[in-house]
Amino acid sequence: MEFAKVYNPKEVEKRIYSFWEENRYYHASITSKKKRFVISIPPPNITGSLHIGHALNNTLQDILIRKKKLEGFEVLWIPGTDHASIATHNQIEKELKKEGKTRFDLGREKFLARAWEWKNKYEGYIISQLKALGCLCDWERLRFTMDEVCSRAVREAFCRYYEKGLIYRDYRIINWCPRCKTAISDLEVKTLITPSKLWFIKYPRRDGEGVMIATTRPETLLGDTAVAVHPEDERYKKIIGEKVILPLMNREIPIITSPLVDKEFGTGAVKITPAHDALDFEIGRANNLPAIKVIDEDTRITSEGGKYQGLTREEARVEIIKDLTKEGLLIKEEDYSLPLKTCVRCETPIEPLLSLQWFLKMAEIAQPAKEVVEKGEIRFIPDRWKYVYLDWMENVKDWCLSRQLWWGHRIPVFYCDDCQEIMVSRIDPSECKRCQGKNIRQDEDILDTWFSSALWPFATLGWPEDTPEMALFYPTDLLSTDPDIIFLWVARMIFSSLFFTKKIPFHTVYIHSTVLSQSGERMSRSRGVGVDPNLIIERYGSDALRFTLTNLETQSQSFRFWEERVTLGRNFANKIWNAARLLHPVLSQIPQPESEDLTSPIDEWIISEFNKLLSDVNHSLNNYNFSAYATSLYEFFWHTFCDWYLEFSKRRMREKEPSTLYTLHIIFRNYLKLLHPIMPFLTEEIWQRFRFGKSILDERWPEKIPLLPSEKVGMVSIMQEMIKGIRTIRSELLISPKVLLTLLINPSLTPQALIDFLKGNMEHLQTLAKVKEIGLAEKRPPLSSSYSTSQFEFYLPLLGVIDVNKERMRIEKEIYELQQELAKIEERLRDEEFIKKAKEEVRVREEKRKIEFTEKLKRLNNNLSYLV
RNA sequence: GGGCGGUUAGCUCAAUUGGUUAGAGCGUCGGUCUCACAUACCGAAGGUUAGAGGUUCAAUUCCUCUACCGCCCACCA
8 A cells, every 4th residue: 555645634534434344343342241331322412414623522522432442441431412302303493494494384294294204304414424533332222212112111101200209290480482382401501791770660659659569571560469578668558458550450459568579679668460470479488479471472462462463572662661651650761781581592592481381309319419419429520510510409390391382292181171180101192091081182292302311321221121221331430521511411410310320320320511513612513613523534533633622622611613723633643644654664574573672772762752752641531621631642643652762773773673673563552552542543643554453442552561660761851962962063053963973973073162162052062061981983973964863863872971979969969959858858747836736737848858759769879879 | 490521842741649840742932864763863951739727848630719611400480
């Protein structure tokens, strides 16, 4: 196969992914005896394609999956998609709007047919995106929240909750979105600060002063059934219990008290509209007030609204203000920044409505969900998110389950029209179980989309059946997701799992950064700032995107992404590719040597550097520090392996020196394994080209390479310093390398003479002064105009002629300082006063420093001994 | 109103949990077609770590306050 000068991911990636698929590398066996590692994918909504945020999340999961696979685990990553009830509705309705239709013009059945079409289209595209990204999902276990398996779980779950008395139907104030035409949960409401007015309206009394209230929604006045004041508000004490006349409606309503009223706001007196405000509803309920619904689901005034009937809420407001002014009851208007509640999807102002809905009682099931996190059975990473979760669980309210939509799981409740019996059933009943009547109809509503998502980790494994998957792969290990669905989804999975399976759904929740656009906006498809990963992959390659995203993932709140940033990953992939080009003729022909005596300090040095890398990588991944993982791989390969090791080793590579071949083999192969989780395509391609094996996925994660400690290793860095010094001088003084080298190899020139010759660069020259004796002319290769590292390779023997005295003095000085410091620490630790007064952590810190310094001292003494 | 995160080089971000001279990529400046790579190589410049106090032998790191920026939660009508 050709080895092109520039890495071409497009040519490689499709082929490699097909190879993995054909060989079923993604598949988890139920007969395997290995330890298991399981992730269920956060199922993407089928509303559209994945954006960069998804690419990040799935890259991170794939990294962990592949690492665990290399570590010898039986890994299972269950893929799937979410029907995303309301979001999908919105998308389809947007399309319909273009055709001039609403979903009601189509009717339920035709709308659902269209939704399934939509689902098939986008599910396919999403899967193609995941594959393009390289995700090693078990495609034989692909699920959809509305497929047969998941639907069954949903129905079972609803019935079990109901049978335990946790699901009830009641009138409550719910958030009604007039555009989506459904109830939505509190979490789907967002408050927008909107410029508005505060209207001050006088509610007169038959005899006496009356009372002035302040309101932001004068149109709800039509449904007022009381005026409330704070029980301790001196201003109103006298008139509590009196009646006032509701303006425009001429209805007498009482003045009541409630501790929920804020004395400071407005006039301290508040109009109470129990049917259109959650707080008013609560106050109304406590005082047995009637609730009069004056605004309907289309936001029009109902027949209860007298002459205003039929107007929209906006029109009614205008009319009512006009009429109040006419009657002299509108005292004043003030400008006011209104926290307006809107639908999170369409930004339509929501209408709080009194409505009959299904609810899930939360108090009881929230308790264990709180405990598992408190006790650390489920761990949030980064840790801070657990407080967000706990705070929500602490104050959780009952969950409104029903939605007045079509696309989703229909509520399994059946009503008998003959005897009004209510049946909740696992299978559709054909007749009433009480009166055997045949007039049965199913509840029209569907379940909140998160109801099915809440069952995802176990529903995907076949629950409620006792499947082998359920026995083997549950609980799962990790959930990786973004912060905005901690309540909507993560919390609900946890309490659902505990309730139904008595197990936690996963033991770790990783919350990744939010991906922002270049200008700092949130990635969002609907706002058109989402970037399709396929586009980036097309231009830069999957590995490049994966590497770049991982490198940006630093456990911070968010990071900004734009296309050009991916050049980082692309260039890195190309660098690796080219190193492979260089190594291919050397390594692909020869089987890996068993072991070899290392004859060069450089070989020992790179192995010790690799061991450092390995421990960094393990540490980073174990702590979900993805950025550190990516950075250390980058740093090692580019600036340690390529810049120094390969340059130093070129000659010995050409001469096929056994020590170097052995080292190259062991370093390069093991490096590819460490890199594989993050850049799977490139590493697999190289692995196969080098004929290292059938697939890198058959390999095992590297262990530390055994290395006998040698005195020469520590000297490599001194040599690097020297070379850097020489380069700096050359570059700064613009001396050609030829001249400089001539100077250096001239035996008649002492270091001192050199210093004299090259005045003004003392700092660098001091480095040069380490060269005491120069007699290397015959050893050096022919000079070119180049001064890349390889040209300095012949300096290696200089290791033996370093100015020993100078180096010794430097180390001795450092040792002396260290000893002084250590003595101080020891004195402090002996000081009983100090120990008594100091906090435990201070003492521990001192102990730590002592150990640290002692070790450093040992190392320095060791170095010193080499110099003798 | 409450909670959380942030403020470090021109830009985007790091800093092994308090320890040598605060790093990287991009950008800038200077030098290179060099037999893996110009998607490259070599060198350089660039920082009072938002500000003010405090603790410490030592602070980007811990504490307090201030100023901005961002996110989340909340029944001020």
